[in-house]
Amino acid sequence: MADSKREVGRKYRATPGTRLPDLTRAAGVSAVVHRGPAELDAVYYDTEDLRLAADSLTLRRRTGGDDAGWHLEIPVSAGVRDEIRAPLADTLPPVLGALLRSRVRRAAVHPVVRIRSTRDVHHLLDGEGALLAELSVDEVRAERLTEDGRGATATWTEIEVELADGVDPALLDAVGRRLRKAGIRPEAAPSEPARALAGTAPPGPGRRPTDEAPVPATAGSCVLAYVRRQVTALVALDPAVRRELPDGVHRMRVATRRLRSVLRTYRAVLDRAATDPLREELAWLAGELGVDRDREVLDARLGSRLAALPPRLVLGPVEARLRLGSAAGRTASRRRVLAALDSGRHLDLLDALDALLADPPLRPAAGRAPREVLPRAVLADYERLAGRVTHALDRPAGPERDVAVHEARKAAKRVRYAAEAAEPALGRPAARFAGRMKSLQSLLGDHQDSVVARDALLALAVQAHDAGESAFTWGVLHGREEAAADARERELPGVWARASRPGLRAALEG
The missing domain is CATH 1.40.20.10 (CHAD domain)
Known part of the structure; x- marks a missing residue:
């Protein structure tokens, strides 16, 4: 059995010394309540040739926090994704495997990167105390998983703002303006595992992205x-x-x-x-x-x-x-x-x-x-x-x-x-x-x-x-x-x- 949830949010780059601005100055936010830290541990899975990462899909098995289990995230549009969750198990739940079949086909998925995070959570509330969004400051430690156990590691700090159900996405713009004024810039990587894979990849030629498809020559x-x-x-x-x-x-x-x-x-x-x-x-x-x-x-x-x-x-x-x-x-x-x-x-x-x-x-x-x-x-x-x-x-x-x-x-x-x-x-x-x-x-x-x-x-x-x-x-x-x-x-x-x-x-x- 799997549950599906549409998540709307944005991520930002930060440093260990980044201080959050006063977000009550963002339109609609009346209070910011500190909910405290949580320790998260997730292993991300992919095929040998990283087919899921190529399509900006993420598959993880997470322990810790209040959402332990298997998660499959499918992008919908910029800043919007559907997260399909299945209960924690030792192996990939069949319901998620079916959703991946067109991409992985007959290839196996296996652990490719482990991401451990210390998540400091804040709730943004409206004037009546209703939840508008959850903001988390994550101290991230990523490790490339290899057979010899000597995979490269990377660390970074990121901020994620995720809307509560039914909240106007305009709130993200208001919060984003306050963060940018404080010098906090949007995250360029399409997902957390994408950043982890890039940060722990072995040296090799990169691929230069193109903004527009060229006019066909032939x-x-x-x-x-x-x-x-x-x-x-x-x-x-x-x-x-x-x-x-x-x-x-x-x-x-x-x-x-x-x-x-x-x-x-x-x-x-x-x-x-x-x-x-x-x-x-x-x-x-x-x-x-x-x-x-x-x-x-x-x-x-x-x-x-x-x-x-x-x-x-x-x-x-x-x-x-x-x-x-x-x-x-x-x-x-x-x-x-x-x-x-x-x-x-x-x-x-x-x-x-x-x-x-x-x-x-x-x-x-x-x-x-x-x-x-x-x-x-x-x-x-x-x-x-x-x-x-x-x-x-x-x-x-x-x-x-x-x-x-x-x-x-x-x-x-x-x-x-x-x-x-x-x-x-x-x-x-x-x-x-x-x-x-x-x-x-x-x-x-x-x-x-x-x-x-x-x-x-x-x-x-x-x-x-x-x-x-x-x-x-x-x-x-x-x-x-x-x-x-x-x-x-x-x-x-x-x-x-x-x-x-x-x-x-x-x-x-x-």
């Missing part, structure tokens, strides 16, 4: 940069899916689809003999994720449609039937997603994607300038989309048109992702083009959601009828979904005209 570097971003997203979103965070499954499936799409679009850049097998595996993963995501979208759509109905049109145990069907469906889809993420097939896919980036199968066109290669690939996808939209518009209303619209939707996604990948090299024309394709995709997607909803509503109506319940409400909802689909079909010609207005080819080719 078509190959542009495409590979996009592939790298999507692979990073796949890995990072794995624990979000496991924790059932909002939109986690959706974002992971989008990353999978983007990868699969761009590997197909840019076959002139990356050899399809190497990428086609990857595309097949990405299609498998997208399909496994899609079961849960499609269920989520359907539940949300049917729930909102039912809530919008006047009460006089709701006959029978409609809400109960919808709720029970949703719960059963989500349980099954959730189990399927976790089985896929835990499978060796998924780990093999992640390893294969890493191998692709480490030794990319570049074709001759990869070495050419982006403007000589990328627009041609984007426009080829666009021509395919144009044909599918024309075909959909020519079909009579009904199932045949529904299928044609769905095929056009898939083509619109592919064009959009191709333009997104080209944006760093082609600039604003590619960004504007991707935006137009997104608008088209949204309309076509809403149409497809209506098709899926109508099939589900028909099945629910049959179930209700067989159970001796009124099927009237399901029929009403079905009719409303038909009307929604008809509205999208009427909008399609106008949206397509705006998305495909003249000048597109000239803008992309620059």
Whole structure:
């Protein structure tokens, strides 16, 4: 069993002689109460090649203080992290191991650094005595853990300010201003173990950080940069899916689809003999994720449609039937997603994607300038989309048109992702083009959601009828979904005209 807590705070560099300023002069702070010192002892774990540190994750086993146990910290944004805690045990709890699987894969984690701290704690209180934040001054002693027991050591002093639950983050700014006026500067290291590892690392060449990604010089570097971003997203979103965070499954499936799409679009850049097998595996993963995501979208759509109905049109145990069907469906889809993420097939896919980036199968066109290669690939996808939209518009209303619209939707996604990948090299024309394709995709997607909803509503109506319940409400909802689909079909010609207005080819080719 694990508990999760979102922590919002900031760290500052200090020295043993640093004196805290009067923090009651920070806006909102009425009192500072000294809570006294505590001794903390934590061993941090990582793989042999420090994969967790590379992604700013920290895994520790802590004793001492009031939060002894295993802690996994996952960064959310600057100064914000989620800490997942599990009870103290001799070995890594399986629940934390699962959250690390996409990063460590089949590698073992082992102790890499030990950090012992003397923590002097202060509570910042408001005028009513409620806790606003905890400020600690930590005297830190770090030791690199090696087989011979002769690892390097480092010491430093740091100050951490962590908000209490529900407190406005503006308090951090107010406290930070008082600390900076006292000469106390923000900590540059992304985490305590990162500083410990850097301070105890054996001598060797460092890596110079870059503030901004350079404009890709070749078509190959542009495409590979996009592939790298999507692979990073796949890995990072794995624990979000496991924790059932909002939109986690959706974002992971989008990353999978983007990868699969761009590997197909840019076959002139990356050899399809190497990428086609990857595309097949990405299609498998997208399909496994899609079961849960499609269920989520359907539940949300049917729930909102039912809530919008006047009460006089709701006959029978409609809400109960919808709720029970949703719960059963989500349980099954959730189990399927976790089985896929835990499978060796998924780990093999992640390893294969890493191998692709480490030794990319570049074709001759990869070495050419982006403007000589990328627009041609984007426009080829666009021509395919144009044909599918024309075909959909020519079909009579009904199932045949529904299928044609769905095929056009898939083509619109592919064009959009191709333009997104080209944006760093082609600039604003590619960004504007991707935006137009997104608008088209949204309309076509809403149409497809209506098709899926109508099939589900028909099945629910049959179930209700067989159970001796009124099927009237399901029929009403079905009719409303038909009307929604008809509205999208009427909008399609106008949206397509705006998305495909003249000048597109000239803008992309620059």
